[in-house]
Amino acid sequence: MDRMDRSTAEVFDDHLDCATRNDVEADLKANFAPDCVLLTSFGRFDGHDGVREAAALLARQVPEAEYRYIRRVTHGEIAFLEWTATGRGSRVRDGADSFLIRNDRIEIMTIHYTVESDNDADTPPAASAASV
Template sequence: MPYRSTEEVFRDHLALAQAGDVETDLARNFAPDCVLLTSFGPFEGHAGVRDAAQLLTEQLGPATYDYKTVVWSGEMAFLEWTATTDRATVPDGADSFLIQAGQIRAMTIHYSVCPPSAA
């Protein structure tokens, strides 16, 4: 079976992230040995993706993300995003992705957590 394209993996990840479905996202889109390099330190493997997702949930609470820039080329993808909840605001989310053989192999994730009124 052919691998899914960068676009297919990326769009599926974004939809599942918006839905808060980390487990399906892991199963379909993340390599078991993926690496996330973030503003809050490194996270490795599926356990690391779970930990990074949990950290974001703790910081923001339930959130809907506004995807500002969604682009890909070859094996790379890039996302700019914002989020606002009663608890906090992220005005400057920026993630990059390395997607190979139908799986997210590596990501960089940057975002600042600000008081909700700081947006």
Template sequence: MLRSTSEVFDSHLNLRINGDLERDLVENYSEDVVLLTLNSNMSGHEAIRASAARLAEQLPGARFEFMAKQVSGPYALLIWRATSQGYDAVEGADSFVIEAGKIVFQSIHYKLVAG
């Protein structure tokens, strides 16, 4: 039985907070997921890995806070912020499309400010 949008979304957030990117990719992402950000227009698991590496580099040891989560049909939205030693991320917004139990599209936006 396929997982609901909420189940996939919650699994994704839990795995990422716990630092388990590879399990998140296998369980929650389509192999041909499309990722759009200010800096990239890529697809596939390598796109997600590259984005996660960029975020970790920009915000080493970051603490994330989820401000709001919304789900409607196949769509999900996460509003977030993060703090780290060098920079903080504010105005974070990730959008998702989840089909057949997998994330098939994600967009990511955030603004870095000195911490």
């Protein structure tokens, strides 16, 4: 299948498969536009380096995470995901991401989640070095 023939759902599903395997590099190559933008509760992340930084931040916040995808919805160029994660010492119960997928690539992604610690469920996550 020619890359430009993938539907929004196919790009979205491939992204989630890569994320489940923690294969950021394959995900970048197959699914993210080089000039993508991630807007998150931790700031703005630009391009492939920004995606790497956002993935590393989540990996530090929820080490050894196991992800559960609660709801996947697509419509036209838009995709939405509700998710949870459980890791060593912390968890996310309220993950919500949205995607603008054009030309076979994720161009814009919004990401929201709250990290809860096993020690104190009300402790806010550490701020990142991302530009705001």
